[in-house]
Amino acid sequence: MTTSKNFRGILRLNAFLAVFSFLSLSCGLSQNSLHVMAASSLTEAFEEIAEEFKKETQVEISLTIAGSASLASQIEDGAKVDVVALADEETMKRINETRRVEQGSLKIFATNYLVLATPLENPESIESLQDLKGSISAICAPQVPCGKLSLKLAIQENIDLNPSSLEPNVRSVRTKIELGEVDAGLIYITDINEKINHIIIDRSEQITTNYPIASIHGGKIESTDFIEFVLSPAGQKILEKYRFGAPS
Amino acid sequence: MTAKISKSIPPLLWVGAFIASIFLIMPFIGLSQRTPWSTFFQTVTEEAVFQSITLSLVVATSATAICFLLGLPLGWVLARSHVKGLKVIRAIVLLPMVLPPVAGGTALLFALGRKGFIGEKLDSWFGLTLPFTTAGAIIAATFVSLPFFVLAIETAASQLDPHFEESSLSLGAGPTRTFFTASLPMIKPAIFAGIALSWARALGEFGATITFAGDNPERTRTLPLQLFVALETNPERAMVLGMLMVIISLSVLVALRGKWIAAQ
Numbered sequence: 001m002t003t004s005k006n007f008r009g010i011l012r013l014n015a016f017l018a019v020f021s022f023l024s025l026s027c028g029l030s031q032n033s034l035h036v037m038a039a040s041s042l043t044e045a046f047e048e049i050a051e052e053f054k055k056e057t058q059v060e061i062s063l064t065i066a067g068s069a070s071l072a073s074q075i076e077d078g079a080k081v082d083v084v085a086l087a088d089e090e091t092m093k094r095i096n097e098t099r100r101v102e103q104g105s106l107k108i109f110a111t112n113y114l115v116l117a118t119p120l121e122n123p124e125s126i127e128s129l130q131d132l133k134g135s136i137s138a139i140c141a142p143q144v145p146c147g148k149l150s151l152k153l154a155i156q157e158n159i160d161l162n163p164s165s166l167e168p169n170v171r172s173v174r175t176k177i178e179l180g181e182v183d184a185g186l187i188y189i190t191d192i193n194e195k196i197n198h199i200i201i202d203r204s205e206q207i208t209t210n211y212p213i214a215s216i217h218g219g220k221i222e223s224t225d226f227i228e229f230v231l232s233p234a235g236q237k238i239l240e241k242y243r244f245g246a247p248s
Numbered sequence: 249m250t251a252k253i254s255k256s257i258p259p260l261l262w263v264g265a266f267i268a269s270i271f272l273i274m275p276f277i278g279l280s281q282r283t284p285w286s287t288f289f290q291t292v293t294e295e296a297v298f299q300s301i302t303l304s305l306v307v308a309t310s311a312t313a314i315c316f317l318l319g320l321p322l323g324w325v326l327a328r329s330h331v332k333g334l335k336v337i338r339a340i341v342l343l344p345m346v347l348p349p350v351a352g353g354t355a356l357l358f359a360l361g362r363k364g365f366i367g368e369k370l371d372s373w374f375g376l377t378l379p380f381t382t383a384g385a386i387i388a389a390t391f392v393s394l395p396f397f398v399l400a401i402e403t404a405a406s407q408l409d410p411h412f413e414e415s416s417l418s419l420g421a422g423p424t425r426t427f428f429t430a431s432l433p434m435i436k437p438a439i440f441a442g443i444a445l446s447w448a449r450a451l452g453e454f455g456a457t458i459t460f461a462g463d464n465p466e467r468t469r470t471l472p473l474q475l476f477v478a479l480e481t482n483p484e485r486a487m488v489l490g491m492l493m494v495i496i497s498l499s500v501l502v503a504l505r506g507k508w509i510a511a512q
Contacts, residue, residue, distance in 0.1 A: 069480035076483065136362075136380065141463060143481045164380040165462025168476070176462070180363040181379050 323401025
């Protein structure tokens with residue numbers, strides 16, 4: 001008898017806890033914070049920008065990082081967000097069609113271009129895009145900006161890339177290179193690190209992608225401050241440190 | 249008898265069971281509401297989708313076959329042997345079930361990738377590389393679904409009355425013959441359950457596949473990967489593909505798992 005009473009008590013307690021934790025989680029973001037969604041390639045730069053912005057304004061930034069296409073899908077589906085920064089204008093246009101972008105808030109804040117990257121030992125001695133033929137390579141999937149840029153580059157250079165894998169974002173291309181699973185891959189200049197070898201492609205710098213930033217309709221008023229901060233000399237200096245190009 | 253048992257269920261459990269069912273059913277109601285049924289047939293018969301379906305069936309079925317061949321012995325040994333150290337194996341077997349599949353995929357790369365400690369040998373000795381191939385996708389699917397099969401066999405085998413086997417042995421049959429003629433037929437329902445669960449799990453495998461086998465439209469883009477691409481480009485298409493997976497998995501689970509419960 002006592003066991004059954006105890007059991008009921010536990011059940012009740014459980015139900016209470018479940019409801020309580022659900023409620024507290026769903027209103028987890030504090031008042032004084034801004035929800036910013038940013039493309040994978042912006043990870044480190046935006047983490048630093050968020051930190052500096054907090055120092056200056058006391059406004060906490062909650063960052064969501066994912067591939068631009070994923071972010072766009074989430075926003076289209078009504079995700080609660082204040083500011084969005086993507087890796088190309090085409091994806092931003094997609095969000096704009098749903099009228100969720102605040103009119104007139106859209107600005108270009110950085111540019112980027114692709115380089116050829118190989119593992120440090122470069123087993124297939126790849127020196128140019130032409131050498132990719134017959135090698136195992138990875139590029140970004142065509143639905144994400146770095147993938148679109150890769151295809152543009154292939155068309156300009158008249159090369160059939162024939163990649164072994166279409167990775168969901170630029171960081172997973174880099175991981176496959178770092179691990180030596182592919183002989184080469186195309187990544188942004190901003191994604192190079194000391195664990196991989198990179199080769200500048202002639203004329204690749206001419207095909208750049210523009211990074212747009214915009215506030216989302218119904219977002220917080222501080223959104224404007226954040227966008228201004230990204231465009232300010234302080235914000236631009238951080239982006240430059242991570243090798244992003246300045247908007248023309 | 250059944251009515252009596254049914255009456256003995258405390259009302260509070262009914263409430264809990266009801267909430268649990270609603271919680272599990274809810275997302276599928278949402279999905280079916282949003283599925284554009286008018287384009288359903290058109291989408292699932294597209295060439296790219298059709299290719300993914302075929303690939304998924306090949307991958308899930310091959311993975312299940314491997315699960316059967318490897319999981320049956322392992323499940324049986326885990327249930328019956330008292331060899332020291334099996335406790336550790338028992339825990340490791342469950343790891344793929346609880347690990348994020350992406351972590352499983354990464355671990356597979358370190359073992360069987362081109363630079364993995366086994367993969368390196370496969371590459372230099374046999375010129376065999378698994379990432380970015382259908383074989384790689386099968387390995388990823390096998391890795392995540394094997395625990396389901398092992399668990400089904402282990403549970404059934406440990407509940408089995410050893411009397412039958414003992415009498416079979418005492419009548420002069422060897423352990424091999426006893427296993428195939430006495431033990432195996434008795435765990436048949438569990439084998440069906442194991443097949444159903446591991447096949448369904450293999451069919452839905454995404455994280456380990458995209459990490460270990462990558463996304464190659466011809467060789468490794470199974471239905472879940474196709475769904476992921478669709479989610480980023482054309483959400484309506486993603487809903488159709490999601491619904492398609494629900495229908496396929498549900499049919500297999502109902503057909504084979506129903507058989508299992510009926511047999512019990």
